[in-house]
Amino acid sequence: MSDISKPDKNMSAVIAPCEPDPLADSAECLFERPRDSCSIVILGATGDLTARKLMPALFNLYQHGGLPKPFAVVGCGRTRLDTRRFREKMKAEVDRAFHPGPDRWEAFAANLYYQPLSFDDPASFENLSRYLTELDYTHSLAGNRIFYFALPPSLYKQAAQLLGRAGLGREHLDNLGWSRLVVEKPFGRDLQSATDLDRGIHQYFGEHQIFRIDHYLAKETVQNILMFRFANAIFEPIWNRRYIDHVSIVAAETLGIENRADYYEQAGVLRDMFQNHMMQLLALIAMEPPSAFDAERVRDEKTKTHRCLRPFPVDRLSDYLVLGQYGPGMQDGATMPAYRDEPGVRPDSMMPTFAMMKLFIDNWRWQGVPFFLTSGKRLSRKLTRISIRFKDVPHSMFRRTLGGTITANQLVLGIFPDEKIVLTFQTKTPGVKVKLRPVTMNFNYYQDQAGPTLDAYEKVLQDCMLGDQMLFWRQDGVEACWSFLTPILEGCEICRDRTEMLHTYATGTWGPPAGGKLGPGILPP
Numbered sequence: 346m347s348d349i350s351k352p353d354k355n356m357s358a359v360i361a362p363c364e365p366d367p368l369a370d371s372a373e374c375l376f377e378r379p380r381d382s383c384s385i386v387i388l389g390a391t392g393d394l395t396a397r398k399l400m401p402a403l404f405n406l407y408q409h410g411g412l413p414k415p416f417a418v419v420g421c422g423r424t425r426l427d428t429r430r431f432r433e434k435m436k437a438e439v440d441r442a443f444h445p446g447p448d449r450w451e452a453f454a455a456n457l458y459y460q461p462l463s464f465d466d467p468a469s470f471e472n473l474s475r476y477l478t479e480l481d482y483t484h485s486l487a488g489n490r491i492f493y494f495a496l497p498p499s500l501y502k503q504a505a506q507l508l509g510r511a512g513l514g515r516e517h518l519d520n521l522g523w524s525r526l527v528v529e530k531p532f533g534r535d536l537q538s539a540t541d542l543d544r545g546i547h548q549y550f551g552e553h554q555i556f557r558i559d560h561y562l563a564k565e566t567v568q569n570i571l572m573f574r575f576a577n578a579i580f581e582p583i584w585n586r587r588y589i590d591h592v593s594i595v596a597a598e599t600l601g602i603e604n605r606a607d608y609y610e611q612a613g614v615l616r617d618m619f620q621n622h623m624m625q626l627l628a629l630i631a632m633e634p635p636s637a638f639d640a641e642r643v644r645d646e647k648t649k650t651h652r653c654l655r656p657f658p659v660d661r662l663s664d665y666l667v668l669g670q671y672g673p674g675m676q677d678g679a680t681m682p683a684y685r686d687e688p689g690v691r692p693d694s695m696m697p698t699f700a701m702m703k704l705f706i707d708n709w710r711w712q713g714v715p716f717f718l719t720s721g722k723r724l725s726r727k728l729t730r731i732s733i734r735f736k737d738v739p740h741s742m743f744r745r746t747l748g749g750t751i752t753a754n755q756l757v758l759g760i761f762p763d764e765k766i767v768l769t770f771q772t773k774t775p776g777v778k779v780k781l782r783p784v785t786m787n788f789n790y791y792q793d794q795a796g797p798t799l800d801a802y803e804k805v806l807q808d809c810m811l812g813d814q815m816l817f818w819r820q821d822g823v824e825a826c827w828s829f830l831t832p833i834l835e836g837c838e839i840c841r842d843r844t845e846m847l848h849t850y851a852t853g854t855w856g857p858p859a860g861g862k863l864g865p866g867i868l869p870p
């Protein structure tokens with residue numbers, strides 16, 4: 346019998362013994378400590394991502410024994426800093442998240458270094474290479490390196506190539522160990538630019554070295570979708586067109602664009618949320634069972650699903666796609682500006698901040714079943730969830746007694762903030778009269794939880810150190826999704842009637858009412 350809790354033999358990890366940690370709530374500390382020591386080189390170390398996500402994640406991993414021994418974090422950026430000032434700056438950032446005691450911080454900070462880097466200067470990358478070799482030697486780091494791109498996407502290709510030219514993509518030669526590249530989304534802005542970027546990176550790095558992040562995949566409740574589907578025998582037989590009427594995947598946010606106008610004005614909701622997170626959620630729900638819980642087998646099945654996406658009839662876009670842009674409105678008692686009044690946004694911007702899409706998967710399992718994907722900013726509340734609506738009963742023996750229709754069964758996989766699985770079904774209402782009522786069976790994901798969990802960035806950093814690509818995009822999947830989305834994006838961008846396609850919705854609502862005409866709306870009944 347298979348046992349999914351057994352660690353993979355090929356994974357370079359050991360379960361770290363629980364180090365006494367006054368900050369850890371649970372005695373059952375089960376963080377996996379990567380066995381290979383390494384340097385984590387952050388390109389763009391003075392930026393926002395490093396401050397808000399990466400450094401707190403690294404610190405927390407350190408606290409819980411989730412980093413190898415020894416390790417080094419090398420911050421690189423254009424800013425002229427020295428290691429001492431870099432450590433001070435990072436302390437201020439980590440303080441915001443954790444308030445570590447001085448001893449804990451000092452012990453962690455002793456592993457932080459800074460090396461200035463010009464992203465267009467080959468000599469600067471050669472300096473970095475020398476610096477890392479020296480650090481390997483003085484700190485017994487075994488020549489393993491992670492290069493984390495916390496950079497503007499426009500610099501990805503150039504930075505990968507300069508790393509490569511400085512010999513930093515090479516593995517297992519001389520005193521080198523492995524070399525891995527972590528790339529944040531977006532991976533290109535359409536099919537052409539994504540393949541071009543990939544070709545550029547592949548000049549010096551093999552596919553096994555490239556870790557393309559999608560932080561949704563690292564969410565506990567998203568990882569759970571595979572377990573739910575494939576570690577239970579009762580769901581798969583009904584997980585198809587015979588029993589499922591439609592599927593709705595929603596990622597609603599209350600946040601606006603948060604000082605990211607430069608990026609968002611280029612991306613909009615389709616590139617920001619659909620090309621990555623929504624497509625991953627869709628694949629996890631729709632994919633065939635992989636033959637093994639292994640990164641390649643799982644990603645094979647996801648890509649096969651993405652390749653089955655039915656192309657949109659671009660001349661009838663509005664039958665399949667509703668776009669919106671937030672107007673002003675109230676949120677949490679405060680008046681919020683319209684998207685067009687956000688700093689840095691063009692006053693006549695046509696960039697969508699909301700989209701609802703109806704799509705079909707052309708394969709045997711899903712033929713004819715609509716999938717509704719919805720995501721938007723400044724909506725009524727934060728809500729990420731997947732609802733599977735089953736078909737109506739084929740014949741109601743209660744029709745004469747009860748009249749009306751019987752509400753179909755529904756299964757809701759709550760991703761955030763309701764981390765729950767809820768099944769709705771009909772029962773008899775207690776009492777003398779024959780009446781039906783829909784009731785729910787609820788599972789709270791953190792029920793009976795033992796031990797700590799990893800936040801999304803802790804998880805991706807750790808998996809990269811372990812060399813496990815399960816939760817990262819593979820390039821064929823990226824390209825399959827761009828093949829589907831690029832004609833839609835082009836269709837929207839050249840559409841003469843863009844003003845008609847783009848509906849304004851008030852901040853704090855559930856998006857434009859036109860969404861309701863396309864499908865079941867955001868909220869399940």
Ligand code: BG6
Nearest residue numbers: 560561596598600617618622729
């Ligand atoms: C990011 C997008 O990838 O995901 C953001 O760039 C979005 O625009 C965020 O706000 C949503 O993530 P989460 O985890 O808060 O649902």
